[in-house]
Amino acid sequence: MSNASTNSRILFGQPVSVLLPWIIAAIILLILPVFLGSRSQLTILSQMGITIVFALAYNMLLGQGGMLSFGHAVYMGLGSFMCLHVMNATWFGALPLPLLPLIGGFFGLIFAFIIGSFSTRKAGTVFAMISLGIGELFAALVLIVTVFFGGEEGISGYRDEGLPFFGIEFISNLEVYYLISIWMFVAVVLMYLFSRTPVGRMANAVRDNPERAEFLGYSARWVRFASFTVSGFFCGVAGGLSAILFEIATETDLNVTASGAILLITFLGGVGFFWGPIIGAIVFTLLATVLGLQTHLWELYLGVVFVGVVMFFPAGLSGIIMSHVPALKTGKLGTLVMPYITCVLPGVIGGLGIAALVEMSFHVRSGAADEHEMTLFWIDFSTHNVLPWVVPLVIAVVGVGLAVRNAPAFKAAWDNASTLPEAA
Amino acid sequence: MTSALELVNLRKSFGQTEIIRGVDLSIPKGERHAIIGPNGAGKSTLFNLITGRFPQTAGVVELNGQDLAGKAPYEINRLGLSRSFQITNIFPMMTVFENVRCSLLWSRGYKYSFWNLVARSNDLTEAADAILEQINLTARRELPAGVLSYAEQRALEIGITIAGGANVIMLDEPTAGMSHSETDYIVELIRKVTENKTLVMVEHDMGVVFGLADRISVLVYGEIIATGAPEEVRANPRVQEAYLGAAMEAH
Numbered sequence: 001m002s003n004a005s006t007n008s009r010i011l012f013g014q015p016v017s018v019l020l021p022w023i024i025a026a027i028i029l030l031i032l033p034v035f036l037g038s039r040s041q042l043t044i045l046s047q048m049g050i051t052i053v054f055a056l057a058y059n060m061l062l063g064q065g066g067m068l069s070f071g072h073a074v075y076m077g078l079g080s081f082m083c084l085h086v087m088n089a090t091w092f093g094a095l096p097l098p099l100l101p102l103i104g105g106f107f108g109l110i111f112a113f114i115i116g117s118f119s120t121r122k123a124g125t126v127f128a129m130i131s132l133g134i135g136e137l138f139a140a141l142v143l144i145v146t147v148f149f150g151g152e153e154g155i156s157g158y159r160d161e162g163l164p165f166f167g168i169e170f171i172s173n174l175e176v177y178y179l180i181s182i183w184m185f186v187a188v189v190l191m192y193l194f195s196r197t198p199v200g201r202m203a204n205a206v207r208d209n210p211e212r213a214e215f216l217g218y219s220a221r222w223v224r225f226a227s228f229t230v231s232g233f234f235c236g237v238a239g240g241l242s243a244i245l246f247e248i249a250t251e252t253d254l255n256v257t258a259s260g261a262i263l264l265i266t267f268l269g270g271v272g273f274f275w276g277p278i279i280g281a282i283v284f285t286l287l288a289t290v291l292g293l294q295t296h297l298w299e300l301y302l303g304v305v306f307v308g309v310v311m312f313f314p315a316g317l318s319g320i321i322m323s324h325v326p327a328l329k330t331g332k333l334g335t336l337v338m339p340y341i342t343c344v345l346p347g348v349i350g351g352l353g354i355a356a357l358v359e360m361s362f363h364v365r366s367g368a369a370d371e372h373e374m375t376l377f378w379i380d381f382s383t384h385n386v387l388p389w390v391v392p393l394v395i396a397v398v399g400v401g402l403a404v405r406n407a408p409a410f411k412a413a414w415d416n417a418s419t420l421p422e423a424a
Numbered sequence: 425m426t427s428a429l430e431l432v433n434l435r436k437s438f439g440q441t442e443i444i445r446g447v448d449l450s451i452p453k454g455e456r457h458a459i460i461g462p463n464g465a466g467k468s469t470l471f472n473l474i475t476g477r478f479p480q481t482a483g484v485v486e487l488n489g490q491d492l493a494g495k496a497p498y499e500i501n502r503l504g505l506s507r508s509f510q511i512t513n514i515f516p517m518m519t520v521f522e523n524v525r526c527s528l529l530w531s532r533g534y535k536y537s538f539w540n541l542v543a544r545s546n547d548l549t550e551a552a553d554a555i556l557e558q559i560n561l562t563a564r565r566e567l568p569a570g571v572l573s574y575a576e577q578r579a580l581e582i583g584i585t586i587a588g589g590a591n592v593i594m595l596d597e598p599t600a601g602m603s604h605s606e607t608d609y610i611v612e613l614i615r616k617v618t619e620n621k622t623l624v625m626v627e628h629d630m631g632v633v634f635g636l637a638d639r640i641s642v643l644v645y646g647e648i649i650a651t652g653a654p655e656e657v658r659a660n661p662r663v664q665e666a667y668l669g670a671a672m673e674a675h
Contacts, residue, residue, distance in 0.1 A: 193541065194538060196541045196542060196543055197537060197538045197539070197540055197541060197542065198529045198534035198535070198536070198537050198538075198540055198542055199536045199537060199538045200538065201522065201525070201526055201529070201542055202526060202529065202536075204515070204517070204518055204522070204526075205515050205518065205526045207517075208515035208516055208517050208518060209513060209514065209515050209516070211497075211513065212509075212513045212514065212515065212584070213498075213515075213526075214496070214497040214498045214501070215475065215497050215498070215501055215506065215507055216498075216501060216506075216526065216527045216529075216530060216584070216588060217498050217501040217502045217529075217530030217531065217588060218498055218529075218530055219496065219498045222536060223536070226536055226538070230538070
């Protein structure tokens with residue numbers, strides 16, 4: 001931030017270097033469909049966009065405000081249900097679809113306002129337990145109040161029954177992709193700006209030290225309540241976008257599993273940087289959709305990745321990325337290429353070998369009794385031969401062995417690249 | 425003229441135990457007042473009663489003539505009283521600059537606003553930088569506060585405490601755990617930043633107390649046994665008996 005002022009070019013009252021990441025992001029969003037234009041690809045991208053909004057809204061609590069919520073899918077889910085009821089209302093024909101997420105946001109805000117009014121009195125365990133209780137409560141209500149939540153089938157509607165927006169009826173996936181992208185972009189910008197406002201800054205202060213904040217004139221409770229309410233709004237927006245994309249809302253949208261997933265996504269991406277949850281949302285959506293199509297065990301791999309990140313890189317994926325900054329500053333990032341090839345790459349390949357063994361074991365145990373053929377990494381083979389077992393086993397042992405052997409060298413290179421040479 | 429702080433028959437009990445047993449104290453505006461006393465005398469409890477951290481059991485605390493009964497810490501702060509803590513109490517994950525800027529926000533009228541961007545206010549940036557200059561932490565501006573040395577963190581806490589422009593500053597053992605040179609530095613800093621303000625401090629270091637304070641109160645077992653100028657207090661036989669004698673011998 002402090003170096004930005006050296007850039008003399010100004011755009012919208014800001015130095016260009018400050019705006020550059022946003023401009024690049026906008027261009028990427030604009031041209032992505034050129035490369036990933038199939039129906040399923042556009043759906044995955046749209047889903048990613050929704051998850052990004054939700055994860056960032058969640059991180060307003062977890063990362064920015066120091067509140068651990070176990071029931072935050074409630075606000076997104078309620079926004080989604082509300083929007084579907086609007087889609088089924090007779091006056092939906094008079095409402096342009098792009099405004100629908102605003103309605104979701106409004107209801108997310110209202111519910112967060114009501115629940116936050118008592119749940120944000122305390123942070124820490126008390127807040128977490130209340131959020132868990134609220135999550136369970138609404139998950140139960142879904143199956144009880146069937147008039148509103150539609151029971152197990154949920155509520156569905158049709159997005160193209162809204163008022164055409166400049167002739168666009170949002171029938172194609174491409175139109176929906178752009179609608180969601182624009183909403184996501186605006187929501188991300190607004191959430192970023194919120195973190196720069198007085199109340200957004202004080203959210204950090206209350207997270208770090210609520211008592212000190214109180215002795216600076218701020219009620220910690222009001223600061224938490226403000227963050228909670230604003231977060232509820234953006235969760236509701238994500239819910240509205242989800243209603244548009246999937247045209248259905250069910251119990252799975254607001255149960256405790258969904259709340260757990262967003263916690264996992266946010267933590268995976270890293271709570272320390274504003275953009276961390278974006279990385280988490282992208283990686284999670286890719287794992288859930290692309291990998292989810294390939295294997296039933298994708299959640300197992302997600303769990304392993306998650307535990308690994310939490311144990312070894314508590315700052316998340318964004319923390320891993322940012323840990324390269326010192327090496328970049330010393331100009332020695334290039335010296336890390338070889339250590340990466342000799343240590344990290346074998347480790348990853350070895351991991352794939354282990355995954356192959358896991359997949360094959362799963363296939364033998366759970367596949368049909370006489371079905372021995374399976375496909376892995378685009379190779380067809382029979383699980384009743386010896387060779388297909390030996391190959392991944394050798395790959396796993398050699399890969400992991402190489403990684404372990406070269407780890408000290410990697411660490412040495414890392415330390416060398418990250419520290420400045422002694423003053424010359 | 426109303427005094428900056430007025431304590432009338434202030435009492436505090438924890439269960440059956442009475443810790444503060446009827447304190448009467450009047451601190452005029454602009455005075456530097458030190459509260460001393462042996463360990464367990466109730467100095468920190470008295471501090472916490474005045475600043476609203478605990479509610480009192482009985483008695484009155486008035487700040488600039490205003491009764492503080494039932495007010496939360498943030499409300500008391502808004503009335504012009506600011507404090508530091510015995511154990512360093514800063515925002516460790518935020519930068520030094522942001523620590524100071526956050527402590528300016530309320531008094532500058534930003535309150536809970538979400539339509540201003542803090543970075544756009546040159547006023548705020550300049551005021552925060554001026555305070556960093558005062559506490560000699562300009563060079564540490566962009567570091568997370570948690571990585572500063574102990575003395576620097578204490579200085580930062582004093583900066584946070586004075587930033588809001590409160591006219592009554594309360595410091596709880598500002599030099600605790602510091603070396604001689606660090607103590608001298610902090611004493612000078614306190615002298616500088618409390619110019620024209622009312623200062624109330626708890627302190628164990630007699631050098632600091634006699635160097636800084638206009639008046640001293642001696643608290644023993646929850647009661648003030650003497651109040652007066654440093655020489656008077658030093659000469660008071662009850663004080664010598666209860667506390668100072670032993671402390672002076674040790675020094």
